Amino acid sequence: MNISNIEIIIALFLAYLAYQNYRLQRDSLRFNLYERRYATYQTIQKYLSLIVQKGTIDNTDMNEFNREAYKNEFLFGHEIKEYVDEIWKKSCKLKLYEDLLKEEPVGKSRTKICEDNSEILGWIHDQFETSRKLFNKYLRISIFSLDFKIKKEIKKFLQ
Numbered sequence: 001m002n003i004s005n006i007e008i009i010i011a012l013f014l015a016y017l018a019y020q021n022y023r024l025q026r027d028s029l030r031f032n033l034y035e036r037r038y039a040t041y042q043t044i045q046k047y048l049s050l051i052v053q054k055g056t057i058d059n060t061d062m063n064e065f066n067r068e069a070y071k072n073e074f075l076f077g078h079e080i081k082e083y084v085d086e087i088w089k090k091s092c093k094l095k096l097y098e099d100l101l102k103e104e105p106v107g108k109s110r111t112k113i114c115e116d117n118s119e120i121l122g123w124i125h126d127q128f129e130t131s132r133k134l135f136n137k138y139l140r141i142s143i144f145s146l147d148f149k150i151k152k153e154i155k156k157f158l159q
């Protein structure tokens with residue numbers, strides 16, 4: 001049984017199509033993963049911004065953060081979950097201090113609550129840079145994983 005040249009060409013063409021389909025699916029998966037991870041990053045940034053802008057946090061914003069930030073926790077390493085937990089705990093303390101300040105009379109106890117509240121607000125303000133650094137390894141787009149044509153266009157654009 002002889003294999004003709006046309007059959008070899010068809011087999012090679014089908015193998016090429018299968019490989020291209022594999023690459024397309026892989027890139028699609030990477031893109032979807034990136035989108036979901038970026039959504040979590042945006043949720044954290046939005047939450048931090050709300051706290052910094054208002055100087056406080058309300059229950060609605062806390063519930064939204066809790067729902068959205070933990071939705072994609074399995075897409076990251078343990079350090080992101082621990083980081084989100086830390087933001088959550090600090091914002092809960094901030095809410096507690098806010099509630100305590102409403103009823104606490106002027107005095108040493110109120111001053112201590114104000115200092116603790118201020119310390120947490122400072123910590124939250126510092127988290128913009130911290131979160132950017134933590135998420136960097138999950139949101140970095142490698143130019144080497146892109147097709148040659150796209151690389152060429154990006155290099156051209158960057159010059």
